[in-house]
Amino acid sequence: MDSGCPLDICNLLADAAINGYKSFINENPNGDPMEALTLRRI
Numbered sequence: 001m002d003s004g005c006p007l008d009i010c011n012l013l014a015d016a017a018i019n020g021y022k023s024f025i026n027e028n029p030n031g032d033p034m035e036a037l038t039l040r041r042i
Contacts, residue, residue: 020036
């Protein structure tokens with residue numbers, strides 16, 4: 001599927017999302033994985 005962004009930018013965004021998800025799961029091993037997908041204000 002073409003999202004309309006340059007491939008290198010799309011790859012960077014995907015990598016950042018995957019790394020963020022993995023970090024959340026590592027920090028919250030008993031947490032709800034869906035919580036990793038919610039937006040949080042800092």
